[in-house]
């Protein structure tokens with residue numbers, strides 16, 4: 001089966017003379033959760049911007065659902081939902097109005113829309129805030145609205161950037177439980193996070209980015225091997241430290 005997200009030989013960045021990403025190649029398959037990890041400035045957000053189609057590859061290609069953005073923009077864009085690191089909402093719309101807009105954009109209507117909406121409002125403890133304007137929500141509540149919108153859409157691919165920032169423990173648990181559920185139902189998830197223990201516990205494979213290059217990818221076993229660790233008990237954090245600290249000691 002073809003991967004839902006396929007990034008091949010991607011070189012990209014903010015200026016043609018100074019690429020930030022070098023030869024990035026990875027894929028995310030249906031039913032997989034992949035953790036994208038790296039230090040500040042490693043290139044995680046830049047990679048995500050290329051996947052979202054906000055930046056154009058200088059070399060290489062990005063395919064979502066088998067197509068590049070310029071081949072079929074509608075197929076490409078409707079195949080994913082994105083949860084950014086900082087929530088982006090319309091101040092003058094309520095929580096329910098945001099969900100309604102997402103439902104329209106992703107063709108989720110009628111009873112299916114109502115059922116998904118009610119479940120999300122309950123799960124994320126947002127039912128009392130359904131009529132609240134976005135501008136009146138706390139930071140974590142805004143993040144919950146972004147997450148609820150992505151989950152309402154139930155797309156083939158979720159792209160999630162640092163989702164735990166600002167979420168309370170119940171919110172984190174609800175999010176992780178739902179991600180496991182959508183994954184088991186066949187969605188693909190690319191998640192970037194600095195919370196390595198959570199990434200290790202929930203992701204099936206990992207991509208370690210360092211200075212714009214992939215220095216290791218695969219299962220924990222593969223990451224440990226790339227880090228030159230013999231110890232089978234080493235955590236993802238141990239292996240990550242070995243891989244990236246060479247340049248910082």
Ligand SMILES: Nc1ncnc2c1ncn2[C@@H]1O[C@H](COP(=O)(O)OP(=O)(O)OP(=O)(O)O)[C@@H](O)[C@H]1O
Nearest residue numbers: 014015020038039040041042043044045046047209
């Ligand atoms: N808008 C921009 N213009 C120019 N350079 C940028 C821009 N955004 C990021 N960069 C540079 O690109 C490189 C990768 O940054 P990126 O934001 O992708 O890192 P990151 O891995 O997401 O980091 P963090 O964990 O801090 O979010 C850094 O050197 C950064 O300075």
